[in-house]
Amino acid sequence: MTKYNLTHLEELEAESIFILREVAAQFENPAILFSGGKDSILVTYLAYKAFYPANIPFPLVHIDTGHNFQETLDYRDDLVKRLGAKLIVGSVEESIKQGKAVEEKGFNASRNALQTVTLLDTIEQHKFDAAIGGARRDEEKARAKERFFSHRDEFGQWDPKNQRPELWNLFNGRKNMGEHFRVFPISNWTEMDVWQYIKKENIPLPNLYFTHERMVIERDGGLLADSPHLNKRDTEVPFKQIVRFRTIGDMTCTGAVLSQANSLDEIIQEVASSRQTERGTRADDKRSETAMEDRKKLGYF
Secondary structure (H helix, E strand, O other), X not given: OOOOOOXXXXXXXXXXXXXXXXXXXXXXXXXXEOOOOHHHHHHHHHHHHHHOOOOOOOOEEEEEOOOOOHHHHHHHHHHHHHHOOOEEEEEXXXXXXXXXXXXXXXXXXXXXXXXXXXHHHHHHHHOOOEEEOOOOOOOOOOHHHOOOEEEEOOOOOOOOOOOOOOOOOOOOOOOXXXXXXXXXOOOOOOHHHHHHHHHHHOOOOOHHHOOEEEEEEEEOXXXXXXXXXXXXXOOOOOEEEEEEOOOOOOOOOEEEEEOOOOOHHHHHHHHHHOOOOHHHHEHHHHOOOOHHHHHHHOOOO
16 A cells, blocks of 8 residues: 655645535535635635646636735736636725725725625625635634634624534535535645745745835834825825735735845745734734624625
């Protein structure tokens, strides 16, 4: 009998690919939630690998807040072209115009939470029965409560106390009319695993992840990229700084970090020595102790 000694990255890859193939087997109309961040990029490449030489059998769904980094949008369009994938874009701007979402006011206004309305409308419009996301359990305490197959009711809501057991490699995708699942194939990966795998597979990334000079403002001890979407106080004067981003989301709540890391090796070294969590730069997570869980219960990513 042949024995295979897999590395921990190969084990994680095999687990994720198995889950992606389970999604294809159990669901009729799945989609990949694509934010343009490294985790959704990783999930997309794993799906490409899982079904190669065929095209990815799931469309990529991007919920565009209208306040995205242009680098993210450029990368998204290039990736779709390179992989031959189908792209579906849901617009938060349109949700606001239709009166389904209300623009926040004040200096800390953000469209990040408004994505939930647009996401649920997009899922309903296209009748997706599974939405594949790049969330990992090590990111945040609410995400640590997720199963691989995470049930959502007919209103798109999540109940962390009512999840199905996942014994061994058995996943229960049964659902009633109108319900759907969120599926998280890289749940067991850490931030370090993601970076090491990206380096191993030579996966291209948006240049936002690497050090660059950018106009920023300082707010509440953090750095935000200056943009027309920010409601700035008179004291918040933009200045040039050498930064990079550990996560990528809406410009109004995605914090930058001071960094000289200009290669994957340097990023891996920086992550290994960092004392701040990956989402420690996200202003949306700081609104309350349960900010992420509250958003997830309502249908957020």
